[in-house]
């Protein structure tokens with residue numbers, strides 16, 4: 001059984017076809033990098049796989065279950081309970097401390113504040129963020145903020161982590177540190193990862209790379 005799968009997915013924004021029959025199947029625990037030129041449909045594919053966008057046709061499956069036919073409410077519950085997300089930058093809540101940001105998915109899942117913060121704290125050591133628990137996002141470097149975002153993406157032990165250019169705003173050394181930690185944490189947790197990047201060095205951390213071109217996944221490269 002695949003963990004995350006798109007079958008012949010088509011999606012247009014008005015007159016613009018973003019996906020023209022995209023298929024990809026990700027195994028449980030696999031880390032797949034989605035590469036391809038700008039505008040080829042990478043983010044749209046990620047958003048379809050994560051149940052954010054609903055394709056015009058085709059199917060999306062998670063853990064053997066079709067998810068594109070679920071209601072918006074059920075998809076949003078699925079995203080909250082089973083998926084983690086890391087985006088390019090700026091996605092921490094500025095009013096919250098770093099540890100509150102990490103605890104956020106647990107709080108949204110109904111975990112009590114003290115218990116959520118207790119679960120959040122070990123991630124600071126794991127992701128080399130010790131001492132930064134009480135800082136707000138404005139007081140963190142770009143790399144620190146991305147590691148906080150990564151901790152937040154993984155804290156609720158999601159079945160799948162969806163990352164869209166998670167190192168896009170970082171210099172290459174900082175980006176590699178974030179990727180190292182993303183890959184090692186995902187492997188320890190057995191989390192399936194779908195990662196959009198146009199950086200070949202970032203994609204090299206994945207088990208497998210797929211290339212999106214003109215809205216189709218038309219090339220497979222084994223890393």
Ligand SMILES: Nc1ncnc2c1ncn2[C@@H]1O[C@H](COP(=O)(O)OP(=O)(O)OP(=O)(O)O)[C@@H](O)[C@H]1O
Nearest residue numbers: 013016017018037038039040041042043044045198
């Ligand atoms: N919300 C939207 N409304 C209209 N058109 C959109 C929207 N989102 C994406 N598109 C169009 O769909 C196509 C695919 O976009 P997408 O963002 O998936 O590409 P991408 O490969 O992720 O690009 P990039 O690498 O530049 O982020 C592009 O032609 C884009 O202009």
